[in-house]
Amino acid sequence: MxxxxxxxxxxxxxxxxxxxxxxxxxxxxxxxxxxxxxxxxxxxxxxxxxxxxxxxxxxxxxxxxxxxxxxxxxxxxxxxxxxxxxxxxxxxxxxxxxxxxxxxxxxxxxxxxxxxxxxxxxxxxxGESSDMPPRYDDGRLVIDQVRREVLLDGTPLSLTRKEYAVLAMLLQHAGRVVSQQHLLREIWGASHVQDTHYLRIVLGKLRQKLGDDAAAPRWLKTEPGVGYRFLLQE
The missing domain is CATH 3.40.50.2300 (Response regulator)
Structure with a gap:
């Protein structure tokens, strides 16, 4: 030490x-x-x-x-x-x-x-007060927040506006849990904070497009009943 x-x-x-x-x-x-x-x-x-x-x-x-x-x-x-x-x-x-x-x-x-x-x-x-860098690249997944572009193994992914927004917000808080209510409030609006089925649908589509297994996640981990976490790769 x-x-x-x-x-x-x-x-x-x-x-x-x-x-x-x-x-x-x-x-x-x-x-x-x-x-x-x-x-x-x-x-x-x-x-x-x-x-x-x-x-x-x-x-x-x-x-x-x-x-x-x-x-x-x-x-x-x-x-x-x-x-x-x-x-x-x-x-x-x-x-x-x-x-x-x-x-x-x-x-x-x-x-x-x-x-x-x-x-x-x-x-x-x-850094303590900054957001994630505008480009995330772990060798397989690339998320370019300037171009609003997502690539998996070099192939561009076609994401809906909500899918991209959820992925980008989880990335901005990478490594920590983001509550369902926070995601719903920021992306869908304050009147939708109880509409958790929206998130389940979007996360399901995201996992499908990323080839991410919910049972053994590489990037998108569910914290049951609480929220979701973007897993940073070493």
Whole structure:
């Protein structure tokens, strides 16, 4: 580990979770900051400039949603929410309020590390306040946002306006979950935020054209009941 290693702030009131994450994160080369309360966590976030925050939803002094809202008033640091609550409404609320990802307890350390790497990779690739570069190319899929052109293995794909809009929005938030409501609001309009069948149809067509298997996705991953995620390829 060195001074340039990413710094991860863990805000969780469970001692065993903090210890588990401290050991796991340090083993992966991260610097770790630990807080057991919202007050302590916000103070560390303000003074220690973490590269990523792991935030528990159920803190003893304040709700995690409140902590996220306060943090978002002055920072766009990536936030991964942790919670024993697996209700879709909780996940959607967290994502719509500015969380970058959401993991339900109990969780596997390898899955958590993969989520962290994806969030940190996006920060390094595109910067905290910028969008994805106008051209994405992973060797198979090319998405040129200037020309509004999509190619698969060198062959142009014919996408409808909505298909392209959904693909482009997921790409702009690559590596993180975009909620169904956010996609519907931005692409179809505020009056269509409950029309989730629109998204299912469009995603089905996109997968068909990309040759992407929903059960083993290469690019478009469904987070059941919550939203979708564009998977960046190594």
């Amino acid at each position: 060195n001074a340039s290693s990413p710094r991860v702030l863990v805000i969780d009131d469970e001692v065993q979770i903090r210890r588990f994450l401290d050991i796991g994160l340090r083993a992966e080369g991260y610097q770790v900051l630990l807080a057991g309360t919202a007050v302590e966590g916000l103070a560390l976030a303000a003074t220690q400039s973490p590269d990523l925050v792991i935030l528990d939803l159920g803190l003893p002094d304040r709700e995690g949603h409140e902590v996220l809202a306060e943090l978002r008033q002055w920072s766009q640091v990536p936030v991964l929410m942790l919670s024993v609550r697996d209700a879709e409404s909780e996940k959607v609320r967290a994502l719509d309020n500015g969380a970058n990802d959401y993991v339900t307890k109990p969780f596997g350390i390898q899955e958590l590390m993969a989520r962290l790497r994806a969030l940190l990779r996006r920060q390094v690739t595109v």
